[in-house]
Amino acid sequence: xxxxxxxxxxxxxxxxxxxxxxxxxxxxxxxxxxxxxxxxxxxxxxxxxxxxxxxxxxxxxxxxxxxxxxxxxxxxxxxxxxxxxxxxxxxxxxxxxxxxxxxxxxxxxxxxxxxxxxxxxxxxxxxxxxxxxxxxxxxxxxxxxxxxxxxxxxxxxxxxxxxxxxxxxxxxxxxxxxxxxxxxxxxxxxxxxxxxxxxxxxxxxxxxxxxxxxxxxxxxxxxxxxxxxxxxxxxxxxxxxxxxxxxxxxxxxxxxxxxxxxxxxxxxxxxxxxxxxxxxxxxxxxxxxxxxxxxxxxxxxxxxxxxxxxx
Amino acid sequence: xxxxxxxxxxxxxxxxxxxxxxxxxxxxxxxxxxxxxxxxxxxxxxxxxxxxxxxxxxxxxxxxxxxxxxxxxxxxxxxxxxxxxxxxxxxxxxxxxxxxxxxxxxxxxxxxxxxxxxxxxxxxxxxxxxxxxxxxxxxxxxxxxxxxxxxxxxxxxxxxxxxxxxxxxxxxxxxxxxxxxxxxxxxxxxxxxxxxxxxxxxxxxxxxxxxxxxxxxxxxxxxxxxxxxxxxxxxxxxxxxxxxxxxxxxxxxxxxxxxxxxxxxxxxxxxxxxxxxxxxxxxxxxxxxxxxxxxxxxxxxxxxxxxxxxxxxxxxxxxxxxxxxxxxxxxxxxxxxxxxxxxxxxxxxxxxxxxxxxxxxxxxxxxxxxxxxxxxxxxxxxxxxxxxxxxxxxxxxxxxxxxxxxxxxxxxxxxxxxxxxxxxxxxxxxxxxxxxxxxxxxxxxxxxxxxxxxxxxxxxxxxx
Numbered sequence: 001x002x003x004x005x006x007x008x009x010x011x012x013x014x015x016x017x018x019x020x021x022x023x024x025x026x027x028x029x030x031x032x033x034x035x036x037x038x039x040x041x042x043x044x045x046x047x048x049x050x051x052x053x054x055x056x057x058x059x060x061x062x063x064x065x066x067x068x069x070x071x072x073x074x075x076x077x078x079x080x081x082x083x084x085x086x087x088x089x090x091x092x093x094x095x096x097x098x099x100x101x102x103x104x105x106x107x108x109x110x111x112x113x114x115x116x117x118x119x120x121x122x123x124x125x126x127x128x129x130x131x132x133x134x135x136x137x138x139x140x141x142x143x144x145x146x147x148x149x150x151x152x153x154x155x156x157x158x159x160x161x162x163x164x165x166x167x168x169x170x171x172x173x174x175x176x177x178x179x180x181x182x183x184x185x186x187x188x189x190x191x192x193x194x195x196x197x198x199x200x201x202x203x204x205x206x207x208x209x210x211x212x213x214x215x216x217x218x219x220x221x222x223x224x225x226x227x228x229x230x231x232x233x234x235x236x237x238x239x240x241x242x243x244x245x246x247x248x249x250x251x252x253x254x255x256x257x258x259x260x261x262x263x264x265x266x267x268x269x270x271x272x273x274x275x276x277x278x279x280x281x282x283x284x285x286x287x288x289x290x291x292x293x294x295x296x297x298x299x300x301x302x303x304x305x306x307x308x309x310x311x
Numbered sequence: 312x313x314x315x316x317x318x319x320x321x322x323x324x325x326x327x328x329x330x331x332x333x334x335x336x337x338x339x340x341x342x343x344x345x346x347x348x349x350x351x352x353x354x355x356x357x358x359x360x361x362x363x364x365x366x367x368x369x370x371x372x373x374x375x376x377x378x379x380x381x382x383x384x385x386x387x388x389x390x391x392x393x394x395x396x397x398x399x400x401x402x403x404x405x406x407x408x409x410x411x412x413x414x415x416x417x418x419x420x421x422x423x424x425x426x427x428x429x430x431x432x433x434x435x436x437x438x439x440x441x442x443x444x445x446x447x448x449x450x451x452x453x454x455x456x457x458x459x460x461x462x463x464x465x466x467x468x469x470x471x472x473x474x475x476x477x478x479x480x481x482x483x484x485x486x487x488x489x490x491x492x493x494x495x496x497x498x499x500x501x502x503x504x505x506x507x508x509x510x511x512x513x514x515x516x517x518x519x520x521x522x523x524x525x526x527x528x529x530x531x532x533x534x535x536x537x538x539x540x541x542x543x544x545x546x547x548x549x550x551x552x553x554x555x556x557x558x559x560x561x562x563x564x565x566x567x568x569x570x571x572x573x574x575x576x577x578x579x580x581x582x583x584x585x586x587x588x589x590x591x592x593x594x595x596x597x598x599x600x601x602x603x604x605x606x607x608x609x610x611x612x613x614x615x616x617x618x619x620x621x622x623x624x625x626x627x628x629x630x631x632x633x634x635x636x637x638x639x640x641x642x643x644x645x646x647x648x649x650x651x652x653x654x655x656x657x658x659x660x661x662x663x664x665x666x667x668x669x670x671x672x673x674x675x676x677x678x679x680x681x682x683x684x685x686x687x688x689x690x691x692x693x694x695x696x697x698x699x700x701x702x703x704x705x706x707x708x709x710x711x712x713x714x715x716x717x718x719x720x721x722x723x724x725x726x727x728x729x730x731x732x733x734x735x736x737x738x739x740x741x742x743x744x745x746x747x748x749x750x751x752x753x754x755x756x757x758x759x760x761x762x763x764x765x766x767x768x769x770x771x772x773x774x775x
Contacts, residue, residue, distance in 0.1 A: 035529045045348070052347040056362055085343035094739045098746075104465050105742045107529050108686055111467070112738025115679060119732035124349050127728075130360065239675070243540070246533060281548040288537035295530055296522045 002143050002152045007276045008269070013160045013229065015268020016167035020222035021245035022252065022260035023174070024087075024215025030191045030255035031211050032099070037110035038090055039219060040242015041117035046083035046220025047233045048121055051130055053078050054227075061135045068135060072162075072224075079224050080217040086117070087216030088209055096205070114238075121235040129234040136162055136228060163225045170221060171261060174214075178257065187211060191255070240284065244271070247291040253304020262302060330384045337380055338373065345369045417694055425600055429593050439592045441708060443599055443664060447657055449700045450603040452684040453693060454653030457610055459682065460691035461619065462646035463626030464524075465532040467678055468539025472651040474546060474673040475515050476508040476658020481559040481668045482552075483507065501564040505659050512655025513648040520647035524640055539678060546670040558669025561662050566594055595664055602660060606653045607693060613649070622646050623691075676731070683734050687741055703734060 021043050028036045053075045059068070094109045139157030146152075178184035189197040190207045198204045226241065227233040248267040252259025267287060274286040294301065350369045351362045424431075425442070432438040451473065458466045484500035496503070523534045546553045553559070563571065569578040571591040579586035613619040621642045624632050633639055662668045684703055688695035707730050 035533065049347055052351045052353060052362070055353060055360055056347060056351055082343050082347070085340050089340060089344060094743070097743050101742070101746050103528055104459075104463065104690075105746045107465060107532060108682070109739050109742040111679060111682070112735045112742070115676075115731055115735030116739065119728060119735060121348060123728045123732060125353055126355070128355060130353055130355070132360070243533070243537065247537075250530075250533075279548075282544065285541050285544050288541050291537050292523070292534055295526055295534055299526070299530070 002145055002154050003276070005143065006154045007272050009154070009156055009160060011269035011272035012265060013163050013268070014272060015248075015265035016163050017222045017226050017229070017264075018241070018245045018248045018267050019261040019264025020167060020170065020218045020225075021241060022248040022264045023257060024219045025246050025249040026252070026254055026257060026260040027187075027211050027215050029249070031187065031208055032095070034095065034106045035110065035246070036095075036212075036215070037107060037242075038094075038113040038117055039087075039215065040238035040240075040245065041114045042083050042087050042090075042216050042238070043219040043223045043226075043241055043245075044233075044235065044238030045086050045117060045121065045223070046079045046216070047223030047227045047237055048125060048130075048235070049082045049220070050075050050079040050224035051132065051227050051233050052125075054132060054135070059135060061133055061137050072135075072228075076221055076224050079220040083216040083220030083223070084213040087212045087219075090117075091209060091212040096208075114242075118235050118238070125235065127235060129232050131232045132227075134159075134228075134231055159229055163229060166221070166225070170218065174218070175257070177214075183207075183210060243291070244287050247287055247294070250291060250299075251294050251301055253301025255305070256301070256303045259301055259303035266302075325385065330381070333384070334377055334381065338377060341373055341376055342369075345372065421694075421697060422604070429596060434589050434593065436589060436592060439589070439596050441705070443592070443596050444708070445700055445704045446596070446599045446603050447661060447664075448681065448684060448704050449697055450599065450606050450657045450660075451654060451681045452688065452696045452700055453603065453606045453610060454650050454657065455681050456650075456685050456688070456691065456693065456696055457613075457622070457653070458646050458650035459685050460688075461610075461614065461626065462622040462643060463528070464643060464646065465528055465535075465682075466647075466650070467532050467536035467675070467682065468519075468542075469535075469650070469654055469681055470673045470675070470678040471519075471535075471539040471542040472512040472515060472654030473658040473661065473677070474542055474670075475512045475651075476655030477662040477668045477672070478546065478553065478559075478658075479508040479511045479655065480504045480659040480662040481561045484562055485559060497562055498565040498568045498570060500562065501659070501663055502567070505656060508659035509652040509655040512658065513652040516648040516651030517644055520644045524643040524647070536675065536678075539673075539675060543670050543673050546673070553670075556670060558667055558671070560667055561665075563591065563666060564595070564598070564663040595660075599660055599664075602656055606656075609649075610693065618642065618645055626691075680734065683738050686738055689745075689747065703737075706730060706733070 021039065024039045024042070025036060028034065028039070057071065057075075059071050059075070061068075063071070090113050094113045095106055098106045098109055136157075136159045139155050139160070141153050142156050143154040144151075178187065186197070186202045186207045187210070189200070189202055190204055194204050197207075222241075223233075226237065244267055245264065248263035249260050250263070251266055252261070252263025267290065270290060271283050271287055275283045278286075346369065349372070350365055352365055354361050354363050425446070428442050429439055451469070454472075455466065455469045458464050458469070480501070483504050484497060488496045488500050488503070519535070519538050523531060523538075526534060547556055549555070565571070566578045569581050570576070571578045571588070571594070573586040574580065577586065578590060614623070621632070621637050624635075624637065625639060625642055625646075629639060632642075661672070665672070680703065684696055684699045686699075687703065688697070688699035
């Protein structure tokens with residue numbers, strides 16, 4: 001029971017990170033119907049940027065709690081802005097000119113862009129993983145039981161609290177943004193019918209750009225959290241995290257925002273539980289298998305609408 | 312999507328205000344992109360991580376970027392599009408162009424060169440090795456071309472079939488054949504395994520293809536990617552079967568039972584010539600050349616069969632295909648299986664050439680490189696793939712060899728890493744400017760009375 005509870009906490013933490021990345025996939029897919037293959041690498045850019053800024057300002061775990069919190073908010077803001085600049089540029093250079101081209105063109109371009117981002121970071125920052133001492137330390141013991149099998153402590157670290165709480169806050173802000181503001185309305189309109197939205201005076205290009213910017217900001221935040229949680233980052237973290245987040249987006253129903261979050265949680269839990277109860281080696285295989293099974297048997301996902309192919 | 316900002320033709324003279332705004336915007340975005348990833352280089356020293364600032368580099372790049380953009384503003388984007396030029400774009404060029412005249416000669420010349428290559432270079436090891444390397448990728452790209460270029464299915468896990476072929480040879484020749492048939496079979500293992508490897512890969516293509524082929528293009532791409540990764544992870548972790556990350560040593564191929572070794576019973580001894588290790592590489596070179604040519608001719612024949620036509624029709628418009636009574640599932644499956652089969656052949660060859668297989672060789676980036684070759688070759692053009700493979704794989708070797716660049720690069724950067732950067736950029740640029748390949752003309756394979764070539768840019772594809 002304690003073991004399960006501990007895994008549940010770990011799974012929800014991981015799932016929050018995947019969920020934040022998945023939102024970027026789902027929004028872009030919803031609005032222009034393409035898989036932004038480079039999104040995982042935008043997450044990586046956010047993560048590496050966060051690492052560099054943390055290193056640059058010399059932030060360590062030894063500072064006071066308030067100071068660390070303020071510094072992290074600043075780091076997050078910088079990482080989000082930088083990643084947004086990346087995603088905006090990618091959209092302008094690699095995707096926008098391809099609207100109306102043949103159907104594989106944007107995807108191939110996105111794969112190219114993904115390679116470019118990875119290699120760009122590798123060329124500039126070397127390939128070796130970058131470790132950093134833990135910054136957010138400490139935590140709480142929720143349960144403590146001594147049995148004949150030995151001692152087992154269920155821990156909830158401050159880092160996990162930070163990830164879960166900040167994800168909840170971001171999600172709330174984001175939902176309000178999409179549901180209540182003119183910007184969100186424009187976005188939902190473009191999702192439904194771009195031509196009609198344009199006729200009603202919505203700047204479709206700008207809305208698409210904003211979608212990429214928002215997706216990148218959330219991914220960069222996830223990148224910061226990922227880097228703080230694992231204490232290490234490199235140029236290649238975006239590949240696996242990207243595929244898993246994409247799986248989350250598909251599982252939740254691509255195009256659906258609550259679905260992306262739900263899918264993220266489910267994938268995070270599956271991965272953690274698989275490692276805990278079966279084999280650690282095959283945890284990625286488990287995630288990929290989920291992707292394949294969902295796509296084959298349930299392509300509309302948990303909360304998505306069935307897609308009707310139109311001529 | 313027809314929604315684009317249509318700016319009215321600009322009058323003469325520059326709008327300095329707009330240019331200034333654009334330059335400032337460019338500078339801000341460029342600085343965000345370069346800081347901190349370019350400007351702050353993290354260095355792992357012995358005890359700690361340090362940041363090495365590189366502002367000089369950043370400002371040089373920024374200055375170059377702004378200068379280029381300013382020049383574009385002043386001289387290129389400023390011009391109003393001439394309506395005459397747009398109208399004069401020929402829909403159906405009547406006269407045969409130069410490329411059409413020399414077209415039929417390109418392939419025979421290439422083959423003649425490939426056959427003569429070992430003789431041209433006087434049996435030197437380096438050019439033959441390079442030839443084997445490039446031909447392997449040409450063959451892989453020709454195999455993938457069936458799936459991506461002809462049938463229009465984006466396969467990101469092609470390397471999985473390559474792995475199936477390689478491991479088929481490795482496991483059969485080292486474990487199963489000696490166990491089933493005794494050690495005498497080992498010299499012949501390559502010839503027996505080659506078709507088996509192809510069949511196994513094709514089988515895997517069908518196993519994978521059957522459930523996923525109902526998916527739309529981009530979902531299919533992701534699922535094949537996942538499949539490729541699953542195969543690699545299983546190869547790494549199923550230790551008792553594949554020997555895990557350590558890999559497997561595999562025996563060398565023989566010349567129809569004659570091993571390439573010194574002393575009696577060897578290849579040199581049988582033909583009464585001096586033993587030299589180069590014979591083995593020449594032999595491998597011709598094997599892969601034959602395999603590649605086999606791929607080429609089989610594909611070319613298939614294109615003329617109903618199945619090949621169905622592939623191309625499927626690529627253009629899946630819904631139209633279905634309405635015309637083409638069984639899309641079977642059509643996709645055959646493309647998948649045949650593409651996979653050639654991947655399996657290539658994998659079998661790869662295993663014997665390396666003398667060693669390990670999961671390291673079958674990472675996603677390999678699939679991406681093969682895909683890049685197909686894309687740069689022009690999605691469907693077999694000759695284009697040859698040139699793309701030579702350009703990409705040749706430049707890889709060039710990057711590896713040339714230390715010339717070292718002096719111009721910032722300290723601590725490895726020129727080898729720039730090669731993938733260049734490949735990625737080339738993919739993006741290709742899609743941006745030449746999505747139909749460099750030869751943007753499409754020759755219909757079926758025609759009524761007269762063959763009309765249509766410029767590829769004018770062909771609009773349906774969605775499927």
